[in-house]
Structures are given as structure tokens and as C-alpha cells.
Amino acid sequence: MRLLVINPNTSIGVTARIKEAADSAALPGDRFTTVCPAFGPELIVSQEDAEQAARAVVETVKAYKAPCDGIILASFGNTGAEAVRALRPDIPVIGIATAAFSIVGALGGPFGIVTFGRSLVPGLTEKAVEAGLGARLIATEAVETRDFGDPGTVQKRYASEIGQLCAQMHQRGATCVVMGGGPLAGLAATLAPTCPVPLIDGTQGAINIMRTVAVHRSAEVTV
Structure with a gap:
């Protein structure tokens, strides 16, 4: 399973914590890429923060060119979820909330x-x-x-x-x-x-949900 895990804020330390949590839920063969945007707030607290972070998340998704089976947005605002789904309707997108x-x-x-x-x-x-x-x-x-x-x-x-x-x-x-x-x-x-x-x-709950979706999609392809 290939997942793009995005920390919608720009904190390198938080991104590292998210990466550790995601990687600990990986199974053999999984490939998780955990990143944060190039711009935006260090932590999302206000509505203005959320709006700026959502724009940054969209730009991050646009810039990611590797094959991907799903996208996890690792903020409790589900930051940018609807915009990312519109951008990538071919794969599941889920926020950690x-x-x-x-x-x-x-x-x-x-x-x-x-x-x-x-x-x-x-x-x-x-x-x-x-x-x-x-x-x-x-x-x-x-x-x-x-x-x-x-x-x-x-x-x-x-x-x-x-x-x-x-x-x-x-x-x-x-x-x-x-x-x-x-x-x-x-x-x-x-x-x-x-x-x-x-x-x-x-974060780990989102990965488990993605795994269920991936198994279901694989079964559809097999049938």
C-alpha cells in the first residue's frame, strides 16, 4: 500500500512524530511518504491558519508525482480534504479527525x-x-x-x-x-x-481504514 501522509502544518518536529506513528503501522510491502507543505502555519489554531494550510496542502498534492493509493491529512481539521478529493478523485482521502x-x-x-x-x-x-x-x-x-x-x-x-x-x-x-x-x-x-x-x-486509525479500502479495491480488480 502506497500512501502520501501530509502534515498540513510546517513543523518539522510534528512531521517527524507523524512519520514515526505512520511507519509503526506499516506492513511488509507498504510505502508511506510523510511530508509537510513548503509554506503555511507551524500549527493550525485559527481559521486563517486553516485556510492558508489548506492551500498549502493542495500545492503539496499537486507537486507529488509518485504512484499513490491514498492520501492521509494528519490534522484534526481534516485540512484541505474536500479540495484534495476534488484534485484526486481517483484515490481515497481521509483526515485523522x-x-x-x-x-x-x-x-x-x-x-x-x-x-x-x-x-x-x-x-x-x-x-x-x-x-x-x-x-x-x-x-x-x-x-x-x-x-x-x-x-x-x-x-x-x-x-x-x-x-x-x-x-x-x-x-x-x-x-x-x-x-x-x-x-x-x-x-x-x-x-x-x-x-x-x-x-x-x-494517524494510525486512518492507515487502518486505508488498508481496508485497499483490500476492497484489490478484490474488485481481481473479480
Whole structure:
């Protein structure tokens, strides 16, 4: 399976975290290319950031000429998804929020979202509501900081605090917890031993969904 994984923001550190999470979900024969745009915000927080990042994502897709079976957009804004689908209608395109909330829907029950900065809470909550899961969302909780620094290092610096938030979500009745934001890619596997409910990684969830689609398409070709 050949996938293009795009980090819609320009943080090299976040791109590296996303690449690690994606590569850890690879099977023999898979080829994943993880990139970030040449321009745009280092982290997507405002609507203006999202609009600029969406334009950058489209330009990134246009510039990518290698064979590709699918595109993953590794931001919880599903940044640029509709424009990329219009550009590449021949392959599936999925954002990590769509992937994460699809898993939440399949698991059932109440859930929580945890993230690394208070400024991200409204946008993450909005995405859950857009996915039709607002009534099941217990809360979106964040590390108590508004100046979280380098987004590429937040999961290392705040792993303990985020783990505590996950445990608190379980205590409040969550049947699963979503890791909110591309910079937390791969953290779910690290924290899983400390939390008795599933921790959902949108990047790895998107890869698994792409794998299901690829198997289905392969079966169609065979028939």
C-alpha cells in the first residue's frame, strides 16, 4: 500500500512524530511518504491558519508525482480534504479527525478528547460535534498551558499530564479517549499501558481504514 501522509502544518518536529506513528503501522510491502507543505502555519489554531494550510496542502498534492493509493491529512481539521478529493478523485482521502471519530462511533459509548493546549479545545470539540458525536462527548480536556512552545516536542514534554487526563476521562466514564491533534501522533501507544480504555490515534486509525479500502479495491480488480 502506497500512501502520501501530509502534515498540513510546517513543523518539522510534528512531521517527524507523524512519520514515526505512520511507519509503526506499516506492513511488509507498504510505502508511506510523510511530508509537510513548503509554506503555511507551524500549527493550525485559527481559521486563517486553516485556510492558508489548506492551500498549502493542495500545492503539496499537486507537486507529488509518485504512484499513490491514498492520501492521509494528519490534522484534526481534516485540512484541505474536500479540495484534495476534488484534485484526486481517483484515490481515497481521509483526515485523522474523520478516522478517529469513525473508531469512536464503532466502539460506542461516551468518550473524551485530550490535547496539549487550551487554545485547541474549541476546535477539537467542534470536530466531534460535526461528526455527530457531540452528545457522547464527555469533555475535551487540555494540559493547563496556553503557551505550549514547540509543537514537535509537546508529547514528550507533556506525556505525564496527558496520561493523567486520559485516566481522568476513564474515571468519568469514557469508554475510549481520542488523542487530539497531529502533534500527539504515536503517543497513544506509549500511554496505553497506563489507561484501561482504548486510546485512539487518528494517524494510525486512518492507515487502518486505508488498508481496508485497499483490500476492497484489490478484490474488485481481481473479480
